[in-house]
Amino acid sequence: MCETPQPPDPTTRRPRWVLLYGAAFSPLAVLAVVEMAAPPNPIRIILRLVFAVGAFAGMAVWVRASRTALEMLDWCACAGETVSVRVIESRRARPSATPVTLAPSRAAHEEERELALR
16 A cells, blocks of 8 residues: 555554464374374274364464454555545435325235135
């Protein structure tokens, strides 16, 4: 947006990269231990699946929790002054003074006729 040589504001929320590394590499380390331990094949397959899905789930949770901080990485100090927001107010319809009566639909008329014939 704008080129400012000022350091970022200390109150600006920053992504916590350590949490991402922990969420991604912890399950991968456990997968390495599973491969070295060599449990029976069905158990190994289940453990591989669980920890691989866990690694991706941890990364997805981190991205979801850090979405604001990731967005703010590209903003500079003067970004709030340079962004313009247009607000459009809507006009609501005023209620009419007289109640509106709707003509009965054909289905309602047929239902009445059917009930009357019984």
